Amino acid sequence: MNEHELLDGKLQELARQLGARAAERLDLEATAAAVLRRLRDREQQRRLRWLQPTWLRAAAAVVLIAGGVVLARSIGPTLPAHPAHYVAEDLNGLSATELRDVLNGLDQTLQNAPARSDAGLDELSPEQLKAVLRSLEG
Amino acid sequence: MASPQPLAASSSDAALIAAWQAGDERAATELVRRHGRALARFLAGGGAREADVDDLVQETFIRAFRAVGKFRGQCQFRTWLLTIGGNVLKDAGRRAARDRVVPLDEALRDRDGDPHEQAVAGEASDRLQEGLARLPRMQREVFLLRAQQGLAYEEIAAALGTSAGAARVHYHHAVRRLKEHLE
Numbered sequence: 001m002n003e004h005e006l007l008d009g010k011l012q013e014l015a016r017q018l019g020a021r022a023a024e025r026l027d028l029e030a031t032a033a034a035v036l037r038r039l040r041d042r043e044q045q046r047r048l049r050w051l052q053p054t055w056l057r058a059a060a061a062v063v064l065i066a067g068g069v070v071l072a073r074s075i076g077p078t079l080p081a082h083p084a085h086y087v088a089e090d091l092n093g094l095s096a097t098e099l100r101d102v103l104n105g106l107d108q109t110l111q112n113a114p115a116r117s118d119a120g121l122d123e124l125s126p127e128q129l130k131a132v133l134r135s136l137e138g
Numbered sequence: 139m140a141s142p143q144p145l146a147a148s149s150s151d152a153a154l155i156a157a158w159q160a161g162d163e164r165a166a167t168e169l170v171r172r173h174g175r176a177l178a179r180f181l182a183g184g185g186a187r188e189a190d191v192d193d194l195v196q197e198t199f200i201r202a203f204r205a206v207g208k209f210r211g212q213c214q215f216r217t218w219l220l221t222i223g224g225n226v227l228k229d230a231g232r233r234a235a236r237d238r239v240v241p242l243d244e245a246l247r248d249r250d251g252d253p254h255e256q257a258v259a260g261e262a263s264d265r266l267q268e269g270l271a272r273l274p275r276m277q278r279e280v281f282l283l284r285a286q287q288g289l290a291y292e293e294i295a296a297a298l299g300t301s302a303g304a305a306r307v308h309y310h311h312a313v314r315r316l317k318e319h320l321e
């Protein structure tokens with residue numbers, strides 16, 4: 001064995017011994033337990049990190065939607081109430097007798113009102129009426 | 139309900155990895171038992187301070203277990219684990235260099251051990267450690283995987299993402315430089 005080979009062998013032997021003391025000192029059971037504990041901790045932290053922005057995003061979305069609804073209500077066009085609503089509100093406080101009077105008044109108003117089809121013919125003279133009839137006969 | 143298969147110490151690494159992925163923590167414990175010491179030797183050989191080895195071993199296993207889905211069996215699980223250990227060691231070196239503002243090699247080496255233990259460890263071993271710390275990372279890792287862990291060039295190449303020929307060249311460069319340092 002020459003000097004070169006001797007050094008090769010020595011180098012390999014030294015390399016094999018490197019870290020032997022650190023390896024012997026390692027408590028494998030404690031290391032395994034620590035690894036599992038740290039893995040669980042990191043997984044928990046990862047979940048918390050994921051949950052936090054998710055909840056923040058959800059809360060922000062709720063605030064935006066609620067704000068949008070309030071804003072839309074405050075600046076949106078105010079629709080006029082249907083006239084029937086006013087009539088209904090006005091009639092709410094009336095007694096049965098008063099309601100009957102109102103209905104009678106309405107009947108009289110309708111009876112006194114001229115029929116729509118008659119409107120206009122009353123004012124025509126006999127000559128004008130004859131002319132209209134002739135035009136209708138063709 | 140059928141009881142789960144017992145995890146025997148004779149189970150293959152692949153079976154343990156599958157069991158771990160299915161949520162069996164005993165499989166992780168068995169993998170630590172099986173490869174923890176080899177990893178500790180690799181890290182210490184790569185320049186980790188002895189006081190930091192336990193923490194670095196833990197960190198390496200944590201990274202490996204979290205990324206085990208990426209392990210495709212291109213090499214042995216231990217070889218893959220050792221390459222992760224190399225990354226952990228590199229990151230630790232960066233942190234130490236940033237925190238202490240001393241060169242990386244100095245930061246990685248154990249300077250504050252017991253003087254008696256240091257004497258026992260031997261001058262040659264210390265000189266080899268010094269020489270390793272001066273090597274480029276690739277040469278250092280290839281040397282340790284080959285000379286310390288006894289792996290084949292093909293296995294080293296698969297783990298480091300290079301060719302067997304390139305791994306052989308890195309090894310011979312490392313040996314030449316270490317010899318020069320030891321002589």
